[in-house]
Amino acid sequence: MANIVYIFGANGFLGSRFRSLAENPRHAGDRFFFPERRQLDIGDFAGLSRAFRDRRPDYVVNCAGFREVDLAESRRDEARLANVTGVQNLARACLESGAKLVHFSTHGVFDGEKSGPYLESDPPRPRHYYGQTKWEGEREAAALLPPEKLLILRISWPYGPGGNNFISKILLAARSSDCVRVVADEYGVPNPASLLAEKTLEIMAEAQGLLHLTCSGSCSRYEAISLMVQSLRIPCRVIPALSKDFPPAAPRPKNIAIATERADWAGRLSMPGWREAWESCLARGESAA
Numbered sequence: 001m002a003n004i005v006y007i008f009g010a011n012g013f014l015g016s017r018f019r020s021l022a023e024n025p026r027h028a029g030d031r032f033f034f035p036e037r038r039q040l041d042i043g044d045f046a047g048l049s050r051a052f053r054d055r056r057p058d059y060v061v062n063c064a065g066f067r068e069v070d071l072a073e074s075r076r077d078e079a080r081l082a083n084v085t086g087v088q089n090l091a092r093a094c095l096e097s098g099a100k101l102v103h104f105s106t107h108g109v110f111d112g113e114k115s116g117p118y119l120e121s122d123p124p125r126p127r128h129y130y131g132q133t134k135w136e137g138e139r140e141a142a143a144l145l146p147p148e149k150l151l152i153l154r155i156s157w158p159y160g161p162g163g164n165n166f167i168s169k170i171l172l173a174a175r176s177s178d179c180v181r182v183v184a185d186e187y188g189v190p191n192p193a194s195l196l197a198e199k200t201l202e203i204m205a206e207a208q209g210l211l212h213l214t215c216s217g218s219c220s221r222y223e224a225i226s227l228m229v230q231s232l233r234i235p236c237r238v239i240p241a242l243s244k245d246f247p248p249a250a251p252r253p254k255n256i257a258i259a260t261e262r263a264d265w266a267g268r269l270s271m272p273g274w275r276e277a278w279e280s281c282l283a284r285g286e287s288a289a
């Protein structure tokens with residue numbers, strides 16, 4: 001059946017992956033809308049309500065948000081407006097119009113003290129303001145919408161062309177220097193953003209609730225960059241460093257690797273290991289940064 005799908009934040013890193021997917025013949029019958037912030041701000045409930053009343057979307061995918069972890073410490077109002085009030089507004093407008101909200105959250109809601117990967121049942125305990133706002137956004141959406149009308153996808157270290165994240169930044173630096181130092185005592189799971197977007201469209205009709213959408217396995221920032229630099233044959237040495245050598249404005253959790261314990265989705269998602277996913281990107285000629 002043809003669906004009407006709104007993608008918010010489609011000019012951003014993750015959201016822009018949905019633009020190319022929308023052109024796939026598999027979605028030929030569906031109608032996608034990619035409102036820009038200047039056309040439809042998620043801070044504007046009346047605007048959202050009007051738009052959803054007119055177009056009656058089946059799905060609203062929220063890739064909009066304030067994602068700069070360090071800047072969120074000093075620009076708290078802005079971070080809160082996008083990550084909490086904006087999500088509240090989207091959830092209220094979805095409730096009014098009957099649309100299902102698919103909302104992206106982050107592994108950054110955890111404190112990083114667990115020794116294994118964080119599962120959906122682990123209690124969030126954010127260490128920075130960005131993580132706090134993202135967790136609050138999750139809770140606001142869950143309080144407003146019935147379970148079948150909400151899917152929250154927590155993701156970790158998405159990478160791909162045009163990203164403004166540590167993978168893109170360090171690979172860029174590696175291309176113009178002899179060596180780069182990369183933190184070896186912080187862990188997560190690298191994920192191709194294109195794969196995350198593809199899986200989202202695949203599962204959003206059926207999946208509901210909270211789901212950790214991620215490749216399997218985990219690694220340190222250093223391991224991820226070492227593998228990428230090596231396989232891209234960039235002539236640059238990657239040197240392990242300690243997080244205490246690069247103190248950021250916002251404290252970073254040590255281990256925010258995530259995995260899913262959702263038996264209903266783990267098998268059906270068939271997410272590859274993070275290394276395998278990287279190899280597939282290389283084979284397809286998809287760049288990491």
Ligand SMILES: NC(=O)c1ccc[n+]([C@@H]2O[C@H](COP(=O)([O-])OP(=O)(O)OC[C@H]3O[C@@H](n4cnc5c(N)ncnc54)[C@H](OP(=O)(O)O)[C@@H]3O)[C@@H](O)[C@H]2O)c1
Pocket residue numbers: 008009010011012013014015036037038040041042043062063064065066067081082086104105106107108134155156157158165
């Ligand atoms: N990238 C990561 O490392 C990462 C990791 C885990 C989770 N996530 C989550 O994934 C989602 C997408 O992240 P991203 O990396 O794609 O972020 P991004 O590149 O910064 O893009 C965010 C987008 O949101 C839009 N936006 C911000 N405030 C808005 C508002 N009030 N109304 C409408 N649009 C607004 C921005 O529009 P403008 O360009 O006009 O400002 C931008 O297009 C976020 O929820 C983030 O928390 C990201």
